[in-house]
Amino acid sequence: MNNSLDSYKPAAPDTPRASIPREHCRGVVPLDAVIASWMIPWLSSWHLLELVKQWESPLNVLSCVPFRENVEAILSVARERGLAFRPYFARKANKCLSFVDEAIHLGIGIDTASEIELTQSLERGADSSQLICTAAIKSDRLMSLCTKNRVAVVIDNADEWDSLSCVANSLQAIAKGAIRISGFSFEGKKLYSRFGFDIDALRGQLAEQKSKHLDTSIEIEGLQFHLDSHSLEHRVAAITQSLTLVDQLRCDGFPIKYLDIGGGIPVNYVSSESQWSAFWHEHKQAMLGKREEITFRNHTLGKKVNGTEVFGVPNVYPCWQKPAKESWLAEILDSELLERSHRRTSVADAIRLRGLELRCEPGRSLLDGCGMTIARVEYRKKHVERYHLIGLSMNRTQCRTTHDDFLVDPILIQSPCRNGVRSKKPMEGYLVGAYCTEMEQLSLRRMFFPTGVERGDLVVFPNTAGYLMHFMESRSHQFPLAKNLFVQPAQAMQTRLDDLDFWDHRFISIPNVPPTKTTS
Numbered sequence: 375m376n377n378s379l380d381s382y383k384p385a386a387p388d389t390p391r392a393s394i395p396r397e398h399c400r401g402v403v404p405l406d407a408v409i410a411s412w413m414i415p416w417l418s419s420w421h422l423l424e425l426v427k428q429w430e431s432p433l434n435v436l437s438c439v440p441f442r443e444n445v446e447a448i449l450s451v452a453r454e455r456g457l458a459f460r461p462y463f464a465r466k467a468n469k470c471l472s473f474v475d476e477a478i479h480l481g482i483g484i485d486t487a488s489e490i491e492l493t494q495s496l497e498r499g500a501d502s503s504q505l506i507c508t509a510a511i512k513s514d515r516l517m518s519l520c521t522k523n524r525v526a527v528v529i530d531n532a533d534e535w536d537s538l539s540c541v542a543n544s545l546q547a548i549a550k551g552a553i554r555i556s557g558f559s560f561e562g563k564k565l566y567s568r569f570g571f572d573i574d575a576l577r578g579q580l581a582e583q584k585s586k587h588l589d590t591s592i593e594i595e596g597l598q599f600h601l602d603s604h605s606l607e608h609r610v611a612a613i614t615q616s617l618t619l620v621d622q623l624r625c626d627g628f629p630i631k632y633l634d635i636g637g638g639i640p641v642n643y644v645s646s647e648s649q650w651s652a653f654w655h656e657h658k659q660a661m662l663g664k665r666e667e668i669t670f671r672n673h674t675l676g677k678k679v680n681g682t683e684v685f686g687v688p689n690v691y692p693c694w695q696k697p698a699k700e701s702w703l704a705e706i707l708d709s710e711l712l713e714r715s716h717r718r719t720s721v722a723d724a725i726r727l728r729g730l731e732l733r734c735e736p737g738r739s740l741l742d743g744c745g746m747t748i749a750r751v752e753y754r755k756k757h758v759e760r761y762h763l764i765g766l767s768m769n770r771t772q773c774r775t776t777h778d779d780f781l782v783d784p785i786l787i788q789s790p791c792r793n794g795v796r797s798k799k800p801m802e803g804y805l806v807g808a809y810c811t812e813m814e815q816l817s818l819r820r821m822f823f824p825t826g827v828e829r830g831d832l833v834v835f836p837n838t839a840g841y842l843m844h845f846m847e848s849r850s851h852q853f854p855l856a857k858n859l860f861v862q863p864a865q866a867m868q869t870r871l872d873d874l875d876f877w878d879h880r881f882i883s884i885p886n887v888p889p890t891k892t893t894s
């Protein structure tokens with residue numbers, strides 16, 4: 375690439391335009407993304423072109439400002455209801471260390487899901503009460519690291535209990551633990567989960583564990599659950615049943631101090647409800663052959679198609695939803711709950727009156743608005759099926775979750791052309807990436823570019839900090855990982871590389887780096 379930025383003179387490079395420049399790229403059925411305000415000056419200037427030139431494509435550009443606002447919003451919901459409350463930021467949703475620093479700075483906790491996540495968080499200065507370990511798989515090494523540093527381990531099963539107890543005994547220490555529970559009843563059925571102790575069998579199992587270990591090696595301080603769904607009703611049912619269990623466990627001699635209700639606070643990615651419903655209407659029409667395709671080769675996005683019927687839940691995040699974020703949490707806390715004494719009370723009061731601390735583990739919702747992923751266009755090609763393929767310097771694991779698609783429309787930033795002239799011919803097609811497979815679609819949605827696309831243009835995927843940029847990220851073909859640049863709120867248009875991008879080089883020596891704060 376040898377685009378000359380010198381020849382490109384936008385009207386006033388540093389002045390943010392009031393509006394978001396969505397006009398150069400839209401889905402054929404549009405889904406406008408919610409855009410955080412810090413992103414607008416970047417989307418409306420040539421700065422991103424410079425950054426991609428310097429740091430290569432793809433590039434993640436992030437900000438801690440929305441993180442701070444998101445934390446403040448849930449804290450104030452709890453404060454207004456008089457609750458003792460602490461969120462633990464689920465850092466698996468984004469790998470950057472700046473968010474860990476920010477969480478520590480704000481005095482909230484951090485939920486760690488692996489040894490490296492925990493090691494890094496300790497190194498950054500989190501103290502033991504600020505940390506919890508919810509790793510799905512816990513080696514002795516991890517449990518030992520937790521125990522030495524007095525970090526609470528969320529115990530998933532009896533084997534973990536036994537190992538933690540052994541680890542604690544061999545360290546002559548007392549481990550801190552919380553018990554993960556699942557199997558809540560909802561409308562006569564159990565909510566499925568592979569995690570945790572089944573709520574109905576727990577008391578029996580605990581009695582067994584207690585007698586087996588004469589339990590002095592583990593201090594059980596809390597109950598925890600995490601639900602996969604975003605349903606408010608599921609949360610209220612789970613909290614109600616957990617509170618009954620708290621009462622029982624306290625009678626059984628477990629001094630339960632907190633209830634941790636996990637993560638899953640919903641986020642809105644699409645700015646308009648009507649666009650969201652129009653999209654699914656048009657998608658259905660396309661599935662039934664009543665209009666031209668709006669997804670790659672008429673991809674169903676997880677829906678089932680049977681003759682004249684389209685049904686089922688799509689395999690996508692519900693990108694438009696209400697309530698979301700702090701309003702969702704507020705609605706849960708204000709929901710009515712029926713105590714076993716048949717007294718009706720709000721969820722918040724039921725927690726408060728028990729002298730329980732409420733905890734949660736938000737990942738996605740704290741990262742809403744915190745990042746965008748930017749990739750350079752390397753080719754356009756007219757396919758025999760008459761659409762264009764637009765090849766970007768990135769692979770599909772760099773903007774992806776376990777869902778079929780992230781759905782929102784990217785923003786196109788036009789680069790100065792080599793000869794200074796853009797063809798401006800409208801174009802329609804699909805974004806494809808760098809992995810050598812036929813299914814390497816960056817998005818399954820058919821995009822429309824009213825004034826065309828050129829080599830060197832940038833495609834910006836908005837709001838990717840929560841899961842999208844890191845959760846599935848892989849290094850196949852030995853492509854380097856995307857760099858992570860943080861914008862500096864105090865200095866206009868200045869950025870700083872996240873320490874993660876230096877830390878990564880240490881992976882190889884990790885077994886020799888057990889940075890523990892205390893060795894008891």
Ligand SMILES: *Cc1c(COP(=O)(O)O)cnc(C)c1O
Binds near residue numbers: 637
């Ligand atoms: C993934 C996870 C979270 C975070 O969930 P979000 O949907 O990102 O809020 C919290 N707790 C546990 C145990 C998890 O596995």
